[in-house]
Amino acid sequence: MRLPQYVRALTQILEQGTEVVSSQQLGQQIQVTPAQIRKDLSYFGRFGKQGRGYTVRYLLEALSHILGLDREWQVGVVGVGRLGRAILSYPGFGPEGFSVAAAFDADPRQVGQMVGGIMVQPVHRMQEVLEETGIRIAIVAVPASEAQEVVDRLVESGIRAIINYAPISAQVPPHVTVRNIDPVLALQSLTYYLR
Amino acid sequence: MRLPQYVRALTQILEQGTEVVSSQQLGQQIQVTPAQIRKDLSYFGRFGKQGRGYTVRYLLEALSHILGLDREWQVGVVGVGRLGRAILSYPGFGPEGFSVAAAFDADPRQVGQMVGGIMVQPVHRMQEVLEETGIRIAIVAVPASEAQEVVDRLVESGIRAIINYAPISAQVPPHVTVRNIDPVLALQSLTYYLR
DNA sequence: GTTTGTGAAGTATTTCACAGCC
DNA sequence: GGCTGTGAAATACTTCACAAAC
Numbered sequence: 449m450r451l452p453q454y455v456r457a458l459t460q461i462l463e464q465g466t467e468v469v470s471s472q473q474l475g476q477q478i479q480v481t482p483a484q485i486r487k488d489l490s491y492f493g494r495f496g497k498q499g500r501g502y503t504v505r506y507l508l509e510a511l512s513h514i515l516g517l518d519r520e521w522q523v524g525v526v527g528v529g530r531l532g533r534a535i536l537s538y539p540g541f542g543p544e545g546f547s548v549a550a551a552f553d554a555d556p557r558q559v560g561q562m563v564g565g566i567m568v569q570p571v572h573r574m575q576e577v578l579e580e581t582g583i584r585i586a587i588v589a590v591p592a593s594e595a596q597e598v599v600d601r602l603v604e605s606g607i608r609a610i611i612n613y614a615p616i617s618a619q620v621p622p623h624v625t626v627r628n629i630d631p632v633l634a635l636q637s638l639t640y641y642l643r
Numbered sequence: 644m645r646l647p648q649y650v651r652a653l654t655q656i657l658e659q660g661t662e663v664v665s666s667q668q669l670g671q672q673i674q675v676t677p678a679q680i681r682k683d684l685s686y687f688g689r690f691g692k693q694g695r696g697y698t699v700r701y702l703l704e705a706l707s708h709i710l711g712l713d714r715e716w717q718v719g720v721v722g723v724g725r726l727g728r729a730i731l732s733y734p735g736f737g738p739e740g741f742s743v744a745a746a747f748d749a750d751p752r753q754v755g756q757m758v759g760g761i762m763v764q765p766v767h768r769m770q771e772v773l774e775e776t777g778i779r780i781a782i783v784a785v786p787a788s789e790a791q792e793v794v795d796r797l798v799e800s801g802i803r804a805i806i807n808y809a810p811i812s813a814q815v816p817p818h819v820t821v822r823n824i825d826p827v828l829a830l831q832s833l834t835y836y837l838r
Numbered sequence: 839g840t841t842t843g844t845g846a847a848g849t850a851t852t853t854c855a856c857a858g859c860c
Numbered sequence: 861g862g863c864t865g866t867g868a869a870a871t872a873c874t875t876c877a878c879a880a881a882c
Contacts, residue, residue: 449832449835451831451832451835452827452828452831452832453812453828455831456810456828457812477812478812479812479814514835515831515832515834515835516834516835516837516838517831517834521830521834521837523830530729530732530733531729531733534725534726534729535826537725538725538726538826540810540826540827541826541827541830544827544830544831546827546830584837585830585833585834585837587826608836608837609833609834609836609837610833611826611829611830611833615651615735617648617652617672617673617674619674625833625836627829627830627832627833629824629826629829631730631733631735631736631782631806631824632647632735632736632739632741633647633648633651634806634822634824635716635718635736635739635741635780635806635822636646636647636650636710636712636739637644637646637647637710637822638780638804638805638806638820638822639710639711639712639716639780639804640644640646640709640710640711641803641804641820642711642716642779642780642803642804643711
């Protein structure tokens with residue numbers, strides 16, 4: 449899925465004040481071939497003008513809408529240890545339309561604390577809170593040993609999308625999508641090229 | 644590149660005391676089809692026995708060697724802001740054979756400080772230090788606006804592999820490999836499925 | 839009976855290349 | 861002349877299915 453990259457690049461291009469962009473120029477910025485970009489876009493509609501290119505603002509709005517980025521998404525974070533705290537106080541989600549609206553932890557010492565401006569709730573209230581708030585995206589930042597259990601409970605609670613920071617390959621039903629963030633795997637795949 | 648996943652799964656299986664594993668069992672654990680696993684492995688050699696499966700310890704050692712994971716890798720971190728500090732104090736790299744051996748920052752207030760047990764060095768000494776220590780892997784944790792410049796200097800310094808946490812698509816020559824860690828892009832690709 | 843390793847078949851993804859439009 | 865949108869061609873990746881080995 450390259451659309452989010454296009455959105456990011458178009459946002460930058462718009463900020464520069466450029467009004468029209470070709471697939472060639474866009475591709476240069478994000479290391480994707482022009483044909484690839486045109487093919488990707490053609491799957492969703494016809495956004496360009498021959499001989500001219502794409503109107504940056506128009507394409508940006510169209511793609512943002514397709515991705516559902518023209519609204520704010522509430523996100524729940526499970527696990528407020530070292531990593532969870534870093535996520536909760538990460539300032540990069542807000543500007544992109546994601547707002548961390550709930551945080552959970554199993555450790556009673558964490559529960560009740562304020563982290564990144566929100567109150568940590570006990571994990572046994574997770575289903576209740578997620579259903580009340582209608583949160584459908586969760587970030588899992590618990591130890592590997594507890595991650596699958598947490599994922600199972602998130603799925604039961606109606607979560608539809610998960611960012612998983614735990615080093616496991618989580619099992620989920622088909623209606624739930626998972627993206628793994630796994631720096632160790634990334635490092636380990638790099639070492640292959642260093643010999 | 645799925646080999647690192649196989650290594651991780653095999654390590655767990657070994658810890659459980661299981662000595663032999665089939666592509667079927669291994670696949671179940673990490674959500675990969677048995678045929679896929681056999682095909683992946685066949686590219687590097689013949690590790691199994693028909694009717695039996697794979698000797699866990701033997702396959703684990705073979706894959707670790709192929710990936711270069713049978714040694715320790717020194718890593719340099721550039722940027723010791725919020726994110727860089729989290730990376731420097733992340734306890735998950737060491738056990739996997741990665742040791743953060745140098746840290747750099749452009750901010751003079753950070754330079755000289757000890758973070759995660761190592762001394763922060765000025766970014767202008769980066770090339771010198773990287774060449775002295777022979778570090779070939781770097782983690783980039785600087786703001787987007789400075790990331791490409793840092794990447795360029797890393798490439799000049801002989802770095803061959805980069806984990807990039809900055810939200811940019813870095814330009815590097817073909818002999819350098821980059822892996823991006825980008826939670827915002829991951830989130831944005833998830834929202835597509837929620838409508 | 840079980841499970842590997844692997845050609846062949848089947849899908850998916852990417853690139854080519856050009857008619858059509860600006 | 862420049863650039864899109866898109867079928868066709870080319871690549872890449874995955875799954876099938878089975879002979880061979882245990």
